[in-house]
Amino acid sequence: MLRNLLLYFVIACLIFTFGGCSDTDTNSKTESMDKTDSTPVDSLVIVLAGQEGKSVFEITEQEHELDYIPSIAGNFIQAIDSIEISSKYGWLFSVNDSMGQVASDKYITKDGDVIKWHYRKF
Numbered sequence: 001m002l003r004n005l006l007l008y009f010v011i012a013c014l015i016f017t018f019g020g021c022s023d024t025d026t027n028s029k030t031e032s033m034d035k036t037d038s039t040p041v042d043s044l045v046i047v048l049a050g051q052e053g054k055s056v057f058e059i060t061e062q063e064h065e066l067d068y069i070p071s072i073a074g075n076f077i078q079a080i081d082s083i084e085i086s087s088k089y090g091w092l093f094s095v096n097d098s099m100g101q102v103a104s105d106k107y108i109t110k111d112g113d114v115i116k117w118h119y120r121k122f
Contacts, residue, residue, distance in 0.1 A: 042118045043089070046080065050113025056093055057105035059115060074103020080117060092118045 048059050057075055060066060067079035077091045078084060085091060093100045093107075094116045100107050109115065 040118075041121045043121065044083065044119040046117040048115040048117075050095065050109030050111060050115055052109070052111045054109055055105050056095065056100065056107045056109060056115050057103075059109065060093075060104065060117065071103075075105045077104065080119075083119060089119055089121055092120055094118065 046060075046064065048056075048063060051059055057066075057068075060080070064081050065079075066077065067082075067084070068075040068077050070076075080091055093104050095107060095109060095113050097114075097116075
């Protein structure tokens with residue numbers, strides 16, 4: 001069990017690290033999943049409004065069904081509305097077009113923030 005949690009933590013750290021290095025334009029809602037260049041491709045984007053003092057996780061959980069694994073570093077999202085991560089795709093979030101550098105339950109939003117969940121090919 002501890003080994004699995006450690007594995008998920010390492011995967012989450014890699015996702016946030018590599019996802020945070022992206023300079024991709026996130027204005028488009030969907031793109032082809034078969035794109036072959038090295039630019040990250042979002043096959044789905046969920047847009048939510050920030051709320052003063054609430055975490056990205058709390059806001060997402062209010063409007064969507066979440067499957068996640070809790071860890072010391074924060075909640076690792078496994079699925080949003082039954083759309084699960086895989087070996088090629090995963091969920092990343094951004095706030096005001098800046099990729100999250102911490103877990104979604106650790107990022108506290110403000111009124112006016114724009115939260116985006118990106119289902120992205122790695």
